[in-house]
Amino acid sequence: MTLTVVAAVVERGGRFLVTRRQPGVHLEGYWEFPGGKCEPAEAHDRCLRRELSEELGVDARVGDRLLETSHDYPDRTVTLHFYRCEIDQEPQPLLKQEIKWATRGELGSLEFPPADAELIRILQEG
Numbered sequence: 001m002t003l004t005v006v007a008a009v010v011e012r013g014g015r016f017l018v019t020r021r022q023p024g025v026h027l028e029g030y031w032e033f034p035g036g037k038c039e040p041a042e043a044h045d046r047c048l049r050r051e052l053s054e055e056l057g058v059d060a061r062v063g064d065r066l067l068e069t070s071h072d073y074p075d076r077t078v079t080l081h082f083y084r085c086e087i088d089q090e091p092q093p094l095l096k097q098e099i100k101w102a103t104r105g106e107l108g109s110l111e112f113p114p115a116d117a118e119l120i121r122i123l124q125e126g
Helices: 043-056 114-125
Strands: 002-012 013-018 035-039 060-073 076-087 100-101
Touching: 002 043, 002 060, 002 114, 013 076, 035 043, 043 060, 076 114
Parallel strands: 002 076
Antiparallel strands: 002 013, 002 035, 013 100, 060 076
16 A cells, blocks of 8 residues: 655744654654645645644645655555645644644654654755
């Protein structure tokens, strides 16, 4: 099974918006960049705006793609597309998830899914 996932890289004041995956989901407890699975034939920008609205109650402006990467987990393959995004509102934890604005330095100390490793490296290098 291959899933297409989009994620938002939101930077504000030198900090990046990350959320923590909830109990009972794949990779629970890991930190991630907010986003989610695309529906069949759903455009990436539309999916990302939908996911950020549902999860965080924000309207997003989707910018350039920073990275496309794939990762094979034991039960699925994930193709991840990371996009720069801007939001004006303060994100709200609509799914009761933990939210954090992490500095570049903090990114390396948080536990992210293996598929995010290349993005973390890119962001830490600035």
